[in-house]
Amino acid sequence: MFNKILIANRGEIALRIIRTCKEMGINTVAVYSTADENSLHVKFADEAVCIGPAPSKDSYLKIPNLLAAAEVTNAEAIHPGYGFLSEKAEFSRICSEHDIKFIGPSADSIARMGNKTMAKETMIDSGVPVVPGSDGVVESYEEAREICDDIGYPVIVKASSGGGGRGMRIVEEEENLQKSFSMCKTEAETAFDDPDVYIEKFVEDPHHVEIQVLGDQHGNVIHLGERDCSLQRRHQKILEESPSPLMTPELREEMGQAAIDAAESVDYEGAGTVEFLVDKDKNFYFMEMNTRIQVEHPVTEEITDYDLVAEQIKVADGQKLEEKEFKMRGHAIECRINAEDPAHNFRPSAGEIKVFNLPGGHSVRIDTHAYSGYRIPPHYDSMIGKLIVSAPTREEAIKRMKRSLEEFIVEGVTTTIPYHIQLMEDENFQNGTFNTKYLEKFNFNPE
Incomplete structure (x- = not known):
């Protein structure tokens, strides 16, 4: 069993993980931004390392800072919690390359499920029921219109790398499709650095x-x-x-x-x-x-x-x-x-x-x-x-x-x-x- 785990997160989930580690006899390392210096997860961990200023991009999302904290404290594993880097395939891969166990799935599993288009294709191949829609990424408005004519309205346009409710547009009728399709692609590129979108039948009141x-x-x-x-x-x-x-x-x-x-x-x-x-x-x-x-x-x-x-x-x-x-x-x-x-x-x-x-x-x-x-x-x-x-x-x-x-x-x-x-x-x-x-x-x- 691991001797020491670093928790690459903050707040209640970091404290939640620390509690279980203590019950399992595992030492813990908390990381914190300057804004979280007085958070309880910092107080109750065995060790704590400041990893940067308040903005997430400069602290909790900064992979080099997290790896440096793990290496300086001799942590053998990293628990990512939820949010932040927990579903970042690159983080799982880099941890593995540095002989630090990522407590979660492999980079390949995260990548395959993190991309909504790839995930849907994987589910179809596995016989898991999926919502009718495009076979993959929809490249153009003309292709989108053909798909929507085939499956019927309402539809939902989704960012392939989306999450948290961002990069989605519900389209009730054809006259709104072109605008929604364009807006969704723009939002997807801004939020996820990936403009790819796909289309599904919108399941009403589920x-x-x-x-x-x-x-x-x-x-x-x-x-x-x-x-x-x-x-x-x-x-x-x-x-x-x-x-x-x-x-x-x-x-x-x-x-x-x-x-x-x-x-x-x-x-x-x-x-x-x-x-x-x-x-x-x-x-x-x-x-x-x-x-x-x-x-x-x-x-x-x-x-x-x-x-x-x-x-x-x-x-x-x-x-x-x-x-x-x-x-x-x-x-x-x-x-x-x-x-x-x-x-x-x-x-x-x-x-x-x-x-x-x-x-x-x-x-x-x-x-x-x-x-x-x-x-x-x-x-x-x-x-x-x-x-x-x-x-x-x-x-x-x-x-x-x-x-x-x-x-x-x-x-x-x-x-x-x-x-x-x-x-x-x-x-x-x-x-x-x-x-x-x-x-x-x-x-x-x-x-």
Whole structure:
């Protein structure tokens, strides 16, 4: 087993990884920008190295600085967390070239799944259901028009190297296609340095369901059930839960096997998720694969009793996945607590947290790096924590989440807690009758 792991990330996920490392007897190295000097992940790691100024491009995205930190501290492995360089094939490759174990998939696996066009082609070859659309990159407007005439409107134009909701345009009718196609290519080149786009049939009012997978270095792949991530705003997830309200045992078995097939097709190593769109008739289609740990991984941990970070580390160490019966117990919900003002279009709310009272009680978990007196830097993602609850039933989990949210007191900055409380009270959420477009019409009422 590794003696020392460097965590190439910040905030709650860095602290989350440090906790598991401590329980496994592994020493940890935190890295931090000058803006994160007082973050808890710096305090609780065994060692900490400053890797640059506040902007991500000069610190957390600076591969030479991260490698230098690993080498000077004699770290044998690097855990990338999520975001930043976690899905950068070049980072995985460079770590390997420097004899530092990248805790995640190979550069080849990341590259094949990171490019949406290549990923779709791989899934077709593996027999995984995909949304009808172009066979690959669409080079011209004329080609785009022919494809759209064939599959029918509405369609969605997507950046081949896209992610995080960027580089997407929904086109309802032909008269808007040329403008949307051109804008999407321009945005793709600006955001991802890759102007390639492809086209898919737009699946209306779907659920967004992802399957958690684990793969080892010996060709074994398992799945740990699904998470429903349909409650999104501008393609950014707000709340996740497991099991999905629309799931049946038969559908879970089908989707689980499809996810395993997807992971096996790229010799996948580590934790990852295969994301699907599920329509009203419970037809499912491959959307993308995230080759990293997910923000919402705790909901799976709470109902399967797996420590996904520990599994990542064991797999990276060359260990085989344990063969044990897969069983989902009860229901878990995660709310992302962001320093944003939902009454003013989710405007970021950076500043100092004056009061930070965390909820407690049975089956309540908080993953956070914040504390009273912590100053939220304006340079990074606005999430300050994740509140996760579990209970025997979905109804009980919703009640527990509402109670926990009401106990979660943050003063000094504005947060999304009131928004989540109203979601817990919403009849459509309680009934499970929502989809990826639901929050567009959700009427938040600031009190």
